[in-house]
Amino acid sequence: MTEKRIRLESGGVTAEALLLEANAPKATAALWEMLAEPIERRLISAKWSGDVGVLHPGEGPLREVAELENPVTSIYPGTLVMRPRGSEILIGYGVGEYRWAVGVDYTTRLAKIVTNRTEFLSVVARTADQGPSAITVGRV
Amino acid sequence: MTKLRITIDGITAVAELKDAAAPNGVAAVLAALPLRTRVVHASRSGNCAVVHDAALRDETAGIEGQVSMYYPGMVAYDPVRGYLVFAYGQGQARSNTGTHWVTYLGDVVENAAELAGKLQDTRDRGALDVLIEQGERR
Numbered sequence: 001m002t003e004k005r006i007r008l009e010s011g012g013v014t015a016e017a018l019l020l021e022a023n024a025p026k027a028t029a030a031l032w033e034m035l036a037e038p039i040e041r042r043l044i045s046a047k048w049s050g051d052v053g054v055l056h057p058g059e060g061p062l063r064e065v066a067e068l069e070n071p072v073t074s075i076y077p078g079t080l081v082m083r084p085r086g087s088e089i090l091i092g093y094g095v096g097e098y099r100w101a102v103g104v105d106y107t108t109r110l111a112k113i114v115t116n117r118t119e120f121l122s123v124v125a126r127t128a129d130q131g132p133s134a135i136t137v138g139r140v
Numbered sequence: 141m142t143k144l145r146i147t148i149d150g151i152t153a154v155a156e157l158k159d160a161a162a163p164n165g166v167a168a169v170l171a172a173l174p175l176r177t178r179v180v181h182a183s184r185s186g187n188c189a190v191v192h193d194a195a196l197r198d199e200t201a202g203i204e205g206q207v208s209m210y211y212p213g214m215v216a217y218d219p220v221r222g223y224l225v226f227a228y229g230q231g232q233a234r235s236n237t238g239t240h241w242v243t244y245l246g247d248v249v250e251n252a253a254e255l256a257g258k259l260q261d262t263r264d265r266g267a268l269d270v271l272i273e274q275g276e277r278r
Contacts, residue, residue, distance in 0.1 A: 044263065
């Protein structure tokens with residue numbers, strides 16, 4: 001199987017992430033379908049989950065993926081995770097754990113950044129102090 | 141009653157501090173004033189913004205009026221980390237290792253809604269300048 005990659009661009013920095021198809025076949029397939037055309041969204045800082053950036057994909061195939069696949073709570077640096085139904089995609093840049101107001105919750109791992117990781121995660125980290133930035137996500 | 145004046149982006153709010161319930165915390169915070177620094181949105185604790193400054197650290201103050209949950213308008217203090225927390229909605233003191241305790245230091249009693257708007261802005265605009273001064277005692 002050919003590995004699928006997605007391209008992330010924010011703040012003038014581009015990175016590529018490898019989709020974790022074996023871990024999350026439904027979610028990654030839905031994301032790939034959604035990215036037939038690149039999407040541009042706002043990347044904001046988490047307010048409950050620690051050192052992670054958050055984007056809201058919006059309407060699309062991810063909405064149909066209601067179940068968790070190999071669920072995780074910890075969000076490691078360079079990892080992209082998704083809340084069920086794709087309402088949020090989170091990108092870890094430090095110590096992160098998926099949390100809501102009521103406590104810890106689970107997510108599905110979607111991808112891991114495999115190129116330009118350090119530079120891109122620096123851009124994500126800046127959202128905590130400098131506010132949101134635009135992010136473009138598309139297929140490689 | 142000790143008061144704090146908190147000024148962010150042209151808005152000044154007043155908080156009343158809990159002199160009786162948190163005497164060490166109130167003294168530690170007053171010792172750091174006036175304080176010009178930055179206020180940034182919380183990344184783990186929900187709907188609140190945080191001032192963290194070395195001048196606010198006082199490891200001898202201890203946790204008084206122990207709380208974990210934040211409510212709108214609440215002022216909380218973590219003397220070990222040197223955090224002063226201003227809540228504009230529901231929140232909880234959380235770190236990378238989980239939940240923890242903080243001192244319930246006081247409540248915003250004037251211009252709470254206006255301050256809440258500025259605190260919320262820190263998520264949408266990034267960190268903002270803040271000036272914290274002692275207000276008039278009543």
